[in-house]
Amino acid sequence: MEKKRIAVMTSGGDAQGMNAAVRSVVRTALDKGAEVYAIYEGYQGLVDGGQWICKMDWDSVGGIMQRGGTVIGTARCQEFRTTAGRMAAVKNLIEIGIDGLVVIGGDGSLTGANVLRQEWPQLVKGLVETNQISRKQAEEYPNLVIVGLVGSIDNDFSGTDMTIGTDSALHRITEAVDAITSTAASHQRTFVVKVMGRNCGYLALMSALATGADWVLIPEYPPDVENWKDVMAERMRAGRQAGRRDSMVILAEGAQDINGNYIGSTEVKDALEERLGEEVRITVLGHVQRGGRPSAFDRILATLQGYEAVEAVLTADPEDEPVVIGITGNRTSRIPLMEGVERTRAVAAAIAEKDYEKAISLRSSGFVDSFRTLKTIVRALPHDLDPKQKRYRIAILNAGAPAPGMNTATRTAVRLGLDKGHIMLGVRNGFEGLGEGEIEEFNWMSVTGWASMGGSELGTSRLVPQGKDLYSIARAIEDCKIDALLVVGGWSAYQAVYLMYTERNNFSAFNIPIVCLPASINNNLPGSELSLGADTALNSIVDAVDKIKQSAVATRRCFVVEVMGHWCGYLALMSGLATGAERVYLHEEGITLDDLKRDVTMLTEGFEMGKRLGLIIRNEYANNIYKTDFICALFEEEGRDLFDVRPAILGHMQQGGDPSPYDRIQATRLARLCLEYLVEQCEKGQDGNAFVGLEKGSYRFHEMRDFERMVNSEYQRPQELWWMERREITRMLAKIKPDV
Ligand code: ADP
Numbered sequence: 001m002e003k004k005r006i007a008v009m010t011s012g013g014d015a016q017g018m019n020a021a022v023r024s025v026v027r028t029a030l031d032k033g034a035e036v037y038a039i040y041e042g043y044q045g046l047v048d049g050g051q052w053i054c055k056m057d058w059d060s061v062g063g064i065m066q067r068g069g070t071v072i073g074t075a076r077c078q079e080f081r082t083t084a085g086r087m088a089a090v091k092n093l094i095e096i097g098i099d100g101l102v103v104i105g106g107d108g109s110l111t112g113a114n115v116l117r118q119e120w121p122q123l124v125k126g127l128v129e130t131n132q133i134s135r136k137q138a139e140e141y142p143n144l145v146i147v148g149l150v151g152s153i154d155n156d157f158s159g160t161d162m163t164i165g166t167d168s169a170l171h172r173i174t175e176a177v178d179a180i181t182s183t184a185a186s187h188q189r190t191f192v193v194k195v196m197g198r199n200c201g202y203l204a205l206m207s208a209l210a211t212g213a214d215w216v217l218i219p220e221y222p223p224d225v226e227n228w229k230d231v232m233a234e235r236m237r238a239g240r241q242a243g244r245r246d247s248m249v250i251l252a253e254g255a256q257d258i259n260g261n262y263i264g265s266t267e268v269k270d271a272l273e274e275r276l277g278e279e280v281r282i283t284v285l286g287h288v289q290r291g292g293r294p295s296a297f298d299r300i301l302a303t304l305q306g307y308e309a310v311e312a313v314l315t316a317d318p319e320d321e322p323v324v325i326g327i328t329g330n331r332t333s334r335i336p337l338m339e340g341v342e343r344t345r346a347v348a349a350a351i352a353e354k355d356y357e358k359a360i361s362l363r364s365s366g367f368v369d370s371f372r373t374l375k376t377i378v379r380a381l382p383h384d385l386d387p388k389q390k391r392y393r394i395a396i397l398n399a400g401a402p403a404p405g406m407n408t409a410t411r412t413a414v415r416l417g418l419d420k421g422h423i424m425l426g427v428r429n430g431f432e433g434l435g436e437g438e439i440e441e442f443n444w445m446s447v448t449g450w451a452s453m454g455g456s457e458l459g460t461s462r463l464v465p466q467g468k469d470l471y472s473i474a475r476a477i478e479d480c481k482i483d484a485l486l487v488v489g490g491w492s493a494y495q496a497v498y499l500m501y502t503e504r505n506n507f508s509a510f511n512i513p514i515v516c517l518p519a520s521i522n523n524n525l526p527g528s529e530l531s532l533g534a535d536t537a538l539n540s541i542v543d544a545v546d547k548i549k550q551s552a553v554a555t556r557r558c559f560v561v562e563v564m565g566h567w568c569g570y571l572a573l574m575s576g577l578a579t580g581a582e583r584v585y586l587h588e589e590g591i592t593l594d595d596l597k598r599d600v601t602m603l604t605e606g607f608e609m610g611k612r613l614g615l616i617i618r619n620e621y622a623n624n625i626y627k628t629d630f631i632c633a634l635f636e637e638e639g640r641d642l643f644d645v646r647p648a649i650l651g652h653m654q655q656g657g658d659p660s661p662y663d664r665i666q667a668t669r670l671a672r673l674c675l676e677y678l679v680e681q682c683e684k685g686q687d688g689n690a691f692v693g694l695e696k697g698s699y700r701f702h703e704m705r706d707f708e709r710m711v712n713s714e715y716q717r718p719q720e721l722w723w724m725e726r727r728e729i730t731r732m733l734a735k736i737k738p739d740v
Contacts, residue, residue: 004034006313007053007098010070011042011077011105011112014290015151015165017298018070021104023061023580023733024306030058030738032314037096041073042105043080043112049092058737065299065580066546068168068292070151074105083123086116090123093144094137100145100313102306104164106152107344110324114338117146117322143318147309148337149302149325153290156200158343158362159335160326161697164305167297169196169203169289170210170661171539176285177211177248178452178658184246184281185449190236190272194251194265194284199348202367203289204252209374210664212411212451213248214239216378217255217263219351220359221371224258232268233275235379242381243445247272260354293546296538297662299578301327307729308332329697330529330722370665373672377412381444382419389421392483392682394675397427397434398460400490403519403533404659407457408667409488411450413675414442420679425480430461430489431496435472439480454536454658464495473500474509484513484678486671490520490531491566491716494691494707501689501704513681514704515674516691519667521655524568526710526718527702528693532667534570536660540653541575548648549579549613556607556643558614558635562628564654565619567715570723571654572619577730581615582606584730585622585631588721596626600638606736607643614643666694673699 008025010018022038029036036056039045045052054060064071079085093101103113120143127133150157153169173195184191193213197203201218208216215232217223225231236247249272255263269280294302305325312323312334322337343362350359360368394417398406410426417424426446428438450457465473477485487493493516500510518531525531541563548559561581565571569586576584583599585591603614618628628647636645659667673692681688689704702710711718 004099004314005037005097006034006100006102006310007037007039007093008102009039009042009046009104010072010074010151011103011109012074013106013152014069014074015153016068016168016290016292016294017164017302018104018151019064019067020294020299020302021149021151021164021306022070022072023065024303025102025310026056026061027058027733027738028307028310031732031735032310034310034314037098038072042075042109043077043089044075045073046089046092047077047079047085049088053092053096066293068294080112086119087123087126089116090120091127091132094124094127094133094141098144100147100316102147102149102309102313104149104151106150106154107157107341110148110150110337111341113146113148114322114341117144120144145313145316145318145320146322146337147312147325148322149305149309153203154197154200155202156198156344156347157324157340158347159324159340160333161328161364162301164298164302165290166202167662168292168295170206171295172289172292173203173207173285174210174452174661174664176283176288177207177213177250180283181211181246181248181452184248188240188245190247190276190278190280192249192251192265192268192280192282194253194282196285196289197252197254199254199351201252201254204250204255205367205370205374206661206665208250208378209370209668210451210661211248212449213250214378215249216374217249217268218252219254219256220356220363222256222258222356226258228257229271230275233272236272236276238381244448254351256351258354295660296542296574296578297535299542300574303577303733304332304726304729331696366669369669373412373416373668376419377415379419385421390683391421391423392679393423393425393481394484394486394678395425395427395439395480395482396458396486396488397430398456398458398488398519399430399493399496400460400462400520402456402460402655403490403521403531404454404536404657405532405663405667406460406488406519407450407453407455408659408664409517409519409532409671410458411447412668412671413486414447415444416672416675418444422679425482426458429459430463431465431469431473432461432463433459434476435465435469437476437479439476451664452658454656460489462492464492464499470500470503470507474507477509477512482512483682486515486517486674486678488517488519490522491524494525497689498704498707511687513678513687514689515677517670517674518691518693521571522565522568523570524566524717525691525693526707527691527695527700529695529722530666532663532670533659535662536657537564537571537654538574538578539660540657541571541650542578544650544653545575545579545615549615552613554612556612558603558616558639558643558645560616560618560628560632560635560645560647562618562620562647562649564650567621568717569619572617573723573726573730576617576734577726579615580734581617582734583616585616585618587619587622587715588724591623591626596631596634600635602736603635604639604642607639609736611736669699677701
């Protein structure tokens with residue numbers, strides 16, 4: 001059978017992660033035995049043909065994954081909007097014999113793709129009639145298979161949780177806002193930061209949530225009162241009076257007031273200056289948001305979607321409707337292209353018609369929830385209390401190793417709790433501190449600035465209480481009249497809570513609602529696909545590996561990078577996927593001598609073929625005997641003078657750093673859910689013990705008694721490892737050449 005031919009292009013606004021998508025499409029297609037062509041410069045290249053359409057091989061996409069932008073270029077093309085332009089495109093595609101086209105772009109580009117698909121039969125007919133192609137060619141290509149990937153920093157495409165580039169843009173924004181916050185705080189200043197997003201307030205909303213900004217203006221929720229400028233300024237003033245040193249407004253580029261007028265940054269600045277009598281500064285972030293290296297998430301998202309796109313192209317019938325590859329709950333999904341485009345357009349239309357309710361209903365539930373949470377936590381002070389309201393004493397502690405995001409979660413829980421009138425108690429130094437009574441009542445300002453801080457401000461300890469510790473903890477709970485307990489932590493935190501649960505008969509003080517919020521860079525907790533800190537750690541690893549790779553230019557060298565995770569291979573596998581490692585060693589799979597022999601052969605062959613760099617990622621506990629130094633020594637010896645080998649043990653830098661935007665957003669959502677759970681338990685007079693997490697796209701609570709059943713206690717990881725299914729793709733993409 002003749003080889004299938006697939007073409008790939010990037011179009012419209014560029015987005016970080018497009019290169020990872022191109023790499024994945026090219027390599028997956030080659031691995032599946034297809035031929036691949038890259039169309040340079042978007043639709044312009046498709047219309048112009050010739051040198052703009054190039055055949056790709058395995059190495060054409062080497063070393064591009066960590067680069068921002070798109071190496072095959074993108075453009076905005078007027079000609080493609082005309083029938084003549086599209087006819088030229090069809091001719092070029094038929095002449096090369098393309099069976100399927102993967103378009104990576106925003107809703108504009110995907111609309112263009114859909115138009116091409118719908119007009120295809122007519123355009124082919126026109127080409128035959130004008131003798132530009134033969135009848136036989138026309139019969140061979142009755143239709144074109146089209147698959148879209150959404151490359152857009154705006155996250156504005158309906159039907160997918162995230163689009164390629166959004167997470168990286170959020171990284172850029174939070175880095176910038178964190179930096180501005182520190183200077184603003186030094187001078188007690190007010191800043192207005194304008195962010196991108198066209199008709200979508202996602203970037204503005206999530207960055208406000210992630211940075212602890214004071215006010216946000218987005219298209220979907222215009223301020224609901226005419227005098228919103230007074231309200232906003234009043235809020236800033238109250239914040240300062242309550243002790244805040246800086247004020248920050250995040251403005252989405254598409255933000256409007258209730259009359260449908262765009263709100264400009266100068267308008268916000270003038271409004272604040274007039275009312276506060278102080279200078280206000282504007283920062284327009286602009287194209288910085290599109291630039292820079294893609295985040296770990298964007299690399300992985302683009303890679304998985306590129307793989308799925310090729311699968312979709314190869315299994316599609318030419319008559320099938322085009323699809324877009326999305327992501328829902330950490331899994332790739334397929335959405336009919338036109339439906340996705342139409343729903344996306346409908347949001348913009350609803351905003352233009354000032355039908356905000358409709359606009360919001362078309363956004364995800366996460367978006368709506370986040371807005372609600374934000375409205376509370378940005379307040380300068382809690383709402384006034386309802387005197388009839390029952391107030392509970394809720395304690396929060398951090399336990400286990402510090403994980404980025406712990407502070408963000410603590411801040412959210414404290415503020416939401418205070419806002420509902422509860423007494424929020426901060427426990428210092430984990431269960432050890434609890435036993436020693438290191439407990440203090442927190443107020444609204446106790447957690448100021450915590451949204452963006454790494455580590456654990458409360459302090460944490462790894463103690464799993466036993467024997468007499470349990471007595472002191474029980475006494476502290478009674479003495480402080482703790483009604484409910486929120487534990488933000490990792491494995492030892494879960495173990496401690498489980499132990500308390502099993503000791504309920506012996507200690508009546510333990511019969512209170514307790515909930516565990518998953519926070520561990522190891523991502524080894526049951527009932528949660530992603531625990532707080534894992535995304536930050538993954539980004540730290542990916543950053544470090546990028547640098548390590550750069551250091552090896554021109555030397556033929558193989559690096560063996562050791563990453564954390566205890567017995568859980570999540571960080572190792574995902575960093576392998578995001579950096580293009582040749583091999584990943586996991587404890588889950590183990591390492592055998594045969595593996596090592598095969599890998600030495602693979603590396604030797606690779607370097608003989610002209611490879612300049614090898615990358616192996618090893619989980620810290622992958623094997624007791626075949627440790628990193630052993631593997632390095634073995635490879636060094638076997639590599640002779642063909643290549644040398646260096647270890648890179650990344651160590652505790654993986655636990656540090658400011659939390660990534662995703663970890664901050666996740667921390668906020670989980671903390672809100674945990675607080676609601678505890679309050680509900682208290683109100684119902686129940687004493688549930690549970691752990692929470694995101695699974696298959698929804699948040700769930702599991703009862704604490706299921707902990708033992710859901711984990712592998714010996715190796716401290718969940719029984720079910722959802723991410724293991726990504727091994728195949730990691731392995732395939734890392735090959736030195738395709739098998740076929
Ligand atoms: P994005 O893909 O980032 O939304 P644009 O809206 O600028 O970017 O679209 C990129 C390109 O897609 C346009 O320059 C044009 O070539 C093509 N395109 C967009 N809309 C259409 C359409 N309705 N018909 C044909 N081509 C279109």
